[in-house]
Amino acid sequence: MDSIKKKRKPLTSNLITLAIVCVLFAVVFILVETGNATRHMRSMLVPICINIILAVSLNLTVGFLGELTLGHAGFMSVGAYAGCLFSIAMEEILPMALRFPLAMLVGGLVAACFGVLIGIPVLRLHGDYLAIVTLAFGEIIRSIIINLEFTGGAAGLKGTPQDSTFVIAFVVVLITLVVIMNLVNSRHGRAITAIRDNRIAAEACGINVTYFRMLAFVIAAFFAGVAGVLYGHNLSILSASTFDYNKSIELLVIVVLGGMGSIRGSVISAIIITVLPEALRELDDFRMLIYALVLIVMMILNASPRFAALKGKLNYKALADAVRAKSASSKANKGGQTHE
Amino acid sequence: MKKIFALALALMMVLAAFAGCANDATEPTETPVGTEAPEGTEAPATTDNPDAAEPAEGETLIIGGIGPLTGDYATYGVSVKQGAEMAVKEINEAGGVNGITFQLLFEDDQTDAEMAVNAYNKLMDNGMQVSLGAVTSGACIAVSEVSKEDGILMLTPSGSQVECIQYDNGFRICFADPEQGVNAAKFIAENGLATKIAIIYDKSNDYSNGIKENFVTAAADLGLEIVSEQAFTNQSNTDFSVQLQAIAGSGAELIFLPIYAQEAAYILTQAQSAGMEQIFFGGDGLDGIIEKIGADNVSATEGVMFLTPFDPNADEQNIKFTSDYQAAYGATPDQFAADGYDAIYTIKAALEQSGAKPSDSDFNEKMIAAMTEITVDGTTGTMQWDASGAPSKAAAVVVLRDGAPTPYTAE
Known part of the structure; x- marks a missing residue:
């Protein structure tokens, strides 16, 4: 529908992101297969993938839709419980190859349903109000899970089969990236960003604001649910206390650190935020202090205009190389990559 | 971007490692066994191992x-x-x-x-x-x-x-949690401490729930009457006036506290100022209550009983x-x-x-x-x-x- 010229820039950028992820995967996979990765490293792989999925999906609402939501952990928990209960019920009946994808689908769909249910009242609000209400919904979900019998209550849900592997998690990461990047670059995605940039103008252009806001919200909830299922199948216990607002805020930290509206940034910062506290284990008592300090330094660095200019240069170079290969004129304007 | 980040991170870690060497003498350091940390920026072990007793053979x-x-x-x-x-x-x-x-x-x-x-x-x-x-x-x-x-x-x-x-x-x-609930109920029944019991427990805590559920079951078998069950969560664990009021009106003779010492400290001080006379009975989570409640409020713990495997003054050991x-x-x-x-x-x-x-x-x-x-x-x-x-x-x-x-x- 669009001219190819117009599409090239985001397409190249997306391909670079996918290439980075695939190369990283290949390197890590080779390390694991040749026995060069420590167990400590290996145990972080699935959590990294889970955080990437969560961050990229949260970026859809926070970065592209422009609405600060603090209830992402709530959707994750709904998906996790739905998927794990499904797996526990089907453990004897279905083989793992069928059960696990189905569990992810179930978890994602249940989370998406909750996204619709919560979205109806929540999306009437904007900005700070919306943030607070999503925070409240996240807490409500957690309280309900604690008080239900079949979720195991405060003691947690046990007995989920340990199906999550690095390869499966990576495939889900790829699917998430492709779906969300394509969505963002599609007509729907442009409508979503138009709403973020100027709601009234977007409405005046005939964009169905409610529909597109709901769409972004529900898709984000779906992927949060899928990530939750992966999480639930990675550990033998699922306790509701994991999904408190601290978890939502941690996810928000990932998105903000990576840059709102930058999917590649989300991927990179998800890796950093997951690995950092583990890499700092050598510091013993100082660990969480240093973690907090590093976060502050990174946030300040990330927000500084000089650093942004530097990043712009790096991006420009990478882009220019790719574009030059296609003998295109280097029209790319510098710095326009991450803060669009 | 990654380079700068890695540099900054490495700098922070080196700084912290030095700080750690200076102050943290009680810590046994990590052995150099195994491979290096995932980031690869940290030296495997420092030399000042405080475990001086480590022998050569x-x-x-x-x-x-x-x-x-x-x-x-x-x-x-x-x-x-x-x-x-x-x-x-x-x-x-x-x-x-x-x-x-x-x-x-x-x-x-x-x-x-x-x-x-x-x-x-x-x-x-x-x-x-x-x-x-x-x-x-x-x-x-x-x-x-x-x-x-x-x-x-x-x-x-x-x-x-x-x-x-x-x-x-x-x-x-x-x-185990179930064991404690059952033992507590048995003890109360056998010693005739009370027949009407109220419970305050932490709904969001697995330990608390585990004891409480088994206590309730065992109490029913032993002919004890649970007159009131009051829950709180880790989001609302400082003010217990509502729960205590409800219990005061329920005619309970004993309040069972299958919770941790921090919350119990709040409950005991608030119960004392409300003038409640009931016996308080807890699980091993109440251990350390004296430290938590502070020297000024020790009077609030007078007569509090709890089940514990550890008594600091039990024997010479x-x-x-x-x-x-x-x-x-x-x-x-x-x-x-x-x-x-x-x-x-x-x-x-x-x-x-x-x-x-x-x-x-x-x-x-x-x-x-x-x-x-x-x-x-x-x-x-x-x-x-x-x-x-x-x-x-x-x-x-x-x-x-x-x-x-x-x-x-x-x-």
């Missing part, structure tokens, strides 16, 4: 502990760590076991299951041969799943949920443990510290019984087999284990008098 048994050293439940992790540390030091100073010295590595999990599994794998990288599981139940269950595959002995000091020791390699020092602990860490040991201390001595006993060496190929099997053969007279009582991994030990009830726990005597 003989083998080292590496024991790995996991628990919350930061976060909301940090006091439990720190207590277990310090208790275990003390035991390791004592054993090494006495020359170890058959020339085998102990080394304790302790990792933080912030009460999070995922972090606990990461910590477990890191400890395995560092050559852990016996695991202390994890301090909290949820984390311990996650760790038990991984440790089952490694087949190493896992002896949790304080993981009280039933599933913590669901596999053959799992053992525990503390009581406990008195020595308490005074040594106070000298080393400047705090009165709680039950968690005693659990950690006992766990290390249990490992010592198993090592002596099996005669195994850490370098043996069947070391794990020998240690696990030895666990069911030993009897350990620890600070939390005399313990024997069956194949299920649960210890058999008597629960004592202590009564607080003038801020000191005294054994219960029927009046």
Whole structure:
């Protein structure tokens, strides 16, 4: 529908992101297969993938839709419980190859349903109000899970089969990236960003604001649910206390650190935020202090205009190389990559 | 961007590593066994190893502990760590076991299951041969799943949920949650403390729920009447006036508190100022209540009873443990510290019984087999284990008098 010229820039950028992820995967996979990765490293792989999925999906609402939501952990928990209960019920009946994808689908769909249910009242609000209400919904979900019998209550849900592997998690990461990047670059995605940039103008252009806001919200909830299922199948216990607002805020930290509206940034910062506290284990008592300090330094660095200019240069170079290969004129304007 | 980030990160880590060397003398440093940290920016080990007792000859048994050293439940992790540390030091100073010295590595999990599994794998990288599981139940269950595959002995000091020791390699020092609920109900019924009972419990806490549910079931069998069940969550754990008012109007003679000391401290002070006369009865979570409530409010704890395996003044061994602990860490040991201390001595006993060496190929099997053969007279009582991994030990009830726990005597 669009001219190819117009599409090239985001397409190249997306391909670079996918290439980075695939190369990283290949390197890590080779390390694991040749026995060069420590167990400590290996145990972080699935959590990294889970955080990437969560961050990229949260970026859809926070970065592209422009609405600060603090209830992402709530959707994750709904998906996790739905998927794990499904797996526990089907453990004897279905083989793992069928059960696990189905569990992810179930978890994602249940989370998406909750996204619709919560979205109806929540999306009437904007900005700070919306943030607070999503925070409240996240807490409500957690309280309900604690008080239900079949979720195991405060003691947690046990007995989920340990199906999550690095390869499966990576495939889900790829699917998430492709779906969300394509969505963002599609007509729907442009409508979503138009709403973020100027709601009234977007409405005046005939964009169905409610529909597109709901769409972004529900898709984000779906992927949060899928990530939750992966999480639930990675550990033998699922306790509701994991999904408190601290978890939502941690996810928000990932998105903000990576840059709102930058999917590649989300991927990179998800890796950093997951690995950092583990890499700092050598510091013993100082660990969480240093973690907090590093976060502050990174946030300040990330927000500084000089650093942004530097990043712009790096991006420009990478882009220019790719574009030059296609003998295109280097029209790319510098710095326009991450803060669009 | 990555380069600059890596540089900044490396700088921070180097700075912190130096700070750590200067101040942190109580910490046994990591062994250089295994490979380097994932980021690759950290030197494997520093030279100032405080474990001076480490001998040149003989083998080292590496024991790995996991628990919350930061976060909301940090006091439990720190207590277990310090208790275990003390035991390791004592054993090494006495020359170890058959020339085998102990080394304790302790990792933080912030009460999070995922972090606990990461910590477990890191400890395995560092050559852990016996695991202390994890301090909290949820984390311990996650760790038990991984440790089952490694087949190493896992002896949790304080993981009280039933599933913590669901596999053959799992053992525990503390009581299981259901056991405590039943024992508490039995004690109340047998000693005729009360017939009308109210409960205040933490709905969001697995420990609290586990005890409460089993207490209610047992109480019904024993003819005790539960007149009021009041719940709170970790979001609302400072003001208990609503719950106390409801109980005051229910005619309860005894208030059962299957909760931790921090919340209990609030409840007791608020109940005192409300002029409530009921007996307070708690589980082992109430241990450490005197520290939590502060010296000014000690009068509020007068007559409070709780079930505990650990009485600091029970016998000579406990008195020595308490005074040594106070000298080393400047705090009165709680039950968690005693659990950690006992766990290390249990490992010592198993090592002596099996005669195994850490370098043996069947070391794990020998240690696990030895666990069911030993009897350990620890600070939390005399313990024997069956194949299920649960210890058999008597629960004592202590009564607080003038801020000191005294054994219960029927009046």
